[in-house]
Amino acid sequence: MCIAFAVPRDFPNALLPAAYTFATERYASYRFGPAYQKYLADGGAKGSWWTVVGIGFTSLVLIIAVAIIIVYALAWRDHAQIDWDPRH
Numbered sequence: 001m002c003i004a005f006a007v008p009r010d011f012p013n014a015l016l017p018a019a020y021t022f023a024t025e026r027y028a029s030y031r032f033g034p035a036y037q038k039y040l041a042d043g044g045a046k047g048s049w050w051t052v053v054g055i056g057f058t059s060l061v062l063i064i065a066v067a068i069i070i071v072y073a074l075a076w077r078d079h080a081q082i083d084w085d086p087r088h
Helices: 002-006 015-041 049-077
Strands: none
Touching: none
16 A cells, blocks of 8 residues: 555556465465465365455455445534535
């Protein structure tokens, strides 16, 4: 996040997420690849991508729900009115 605030305005939006995704994948392959290959060679089961997608989507929904609850709780605590009108 700190790097994102330091780059110029015309910096390509997709470059930072692509860079850290690539770096994370390379690190994980280097660090855990041989152990995972051995696990598969020994007859270990390969997990489903749909399980990963389901867990990721469920996590996203939970994070959004918690964020909404926090916003409403803070507004309720301060007796503030939430104005959802985008024209303001």
